[in-house]
Amino acid sequence: MYGKKRPKQLIWSVIFSLFICISCTEGSNLKSNFHKNVVISGETQGTTYKIIIAEDYSIVNQKSVDSIFLHFDNVLSTYNNSSVISILNRSLNPIIVDDDSGYFRECFSKSQLIFNQTNGYFDPSVFPLVKGWGFMSGIPSPLTQNEVDSILLYVDFTVGNLYDISFKNKDIYFEKNNPKYMMDFNSIAQGLSVDIIDRFLSRKGCFNYYIEVGGEIIVRGKNREGSNWKIGIDTPKENLAKRKIENILQISDKAIATSGNYRNFYFANGEKYVHSLNPKTGFPVNNSLLSVTVVAESCCLADGYATAFMVMGREETLDFIRENSNLNIDVYMLYQDEDGSIKRSMTDGFLKYIF
Known part of the structure; x- marks a missing residue:
């Protein structure tokens, strides 16, 4: 999830963190002491x-990290009217936009990859639907079948159908075939930002670290105890006070992302x-x-697949992973049984991470 905070008085539950880091030294904005974590x-x-x-x-x-996040926001935030994605979404004529960081191109390419692999269950062009249903404004807005059908006419991430795009050097060449066409990378961008910070830390000579942005995580090396990092998975409870740790993962050199429907929703009629x-x-x-936790090589991919799997459902997700074992991803799913109880389902490869 990538976006802005919602006012607390709305009947919405926004995911801030689906994970809790276990055995981590707490700190303020910046701490550095001998034998302690930075x-x-x-x-x-x-x-x-x-x-x-x-x-x-x-x-x-912190200054260097915040600078990266600010640049990232200026490229991919749909809440930033001057961002690259906002400029493209507003465009009515063919347009050339600078992408000096390469963030947009990377996000678009990874999104196309997951879109094709999941047969369209992951689709960043659902932005008009997100707005139509009220998930952008925070105002519940149930749509009728006719309204949905009219919006679906301009939902398709396939290049060449409703839009054309190409990249040359650091420029984006973009043209819509439908003026209402819009893209939204919120379901993958946060994971990409984790990957970007991961690369930054690696370039700066760091080997052992944990990065978490809004619940999307990547871990490298070992923690201070010399062990793999321990990450807790929450139970899918709508009430924050009733949450507890469902399972603990012990993991290293992997990315983890979760998508869930139990905190971002509304009631109407x-x-x-x-x-x-x-x-x-x-x-x-x-x-x-209720939730899907994905372990993958990159947080961007984990984030995108988690979104797709929530749409695909449990059985189709397990079939997808069996048929695409080359993707090297593992999944832990929490679902509600017919009697209302919470059940667990996971891939065989996920077992090795459970502490």
Whole structure:
């Protein structure tokens, strides 16, 4: 999830963190002491971030990290009217936009990859649906079938259908075939920002660290105890006070992302509407899944797949992973059984991470 914070008085539950880091040294914005962690924390993308470097010293500071996040926001935030994505979404004629960081190109390329691999269950062009259903404004806005059908006419991430795009050097060449066409990378951008900070820390000579942005995580090396990092997975409870740790993962050199429908939803006319939208039907999903946790090589991919799997449902997700074992991803799913109880389902490869 990538965006801005919602006012607390709305009947919405926004995911800030689906994970809790276990055995981490707490800190303010920046701490560095011998035999303690370097901890950098702050706010970005409408949520919080935390970086824990399990080393005695690091040249990384909060100013450099915040600068990266600010640049990232100026490219991919749909809440920033001057961002690259906002400029493209507003365009009515062919346009050339500078992408000097390469963030947009990378996000677009990874999104195309997941879009094709999941047969369109991951689709960044659902932005008009996100707005239509009220998940952008925070105002519940249930749509009729006719309204959904009219919006679906301009939902398709396939290049050449509703838009054309190409990249040359640091420029984006973009043209819409439908003026209402818009893209939204919120379901993958936060994971990409974790990957970008990961690369930054690596370039600065860091080897052992934990990065978390709004619940999307990547861990490298070991923690201060010389062990793999321990990450807790929350139970899918709508009430924050009733949450507890469902399972603890012990993991290193992997990315972790979770998508869930139990915190971002609204009620209208006696019906519950969740934020996961099916790009094929245009409606919020209605399956038994409560949350999906994905372990992958990159946080960008983990984030995108988690979004797709929430739409696909439990059985289709397990089939997808069996048929695409080359992707090297593992999944842990929490779902609601017919009797209302919470059940667990996971891939065989996920077992090795459970502490």
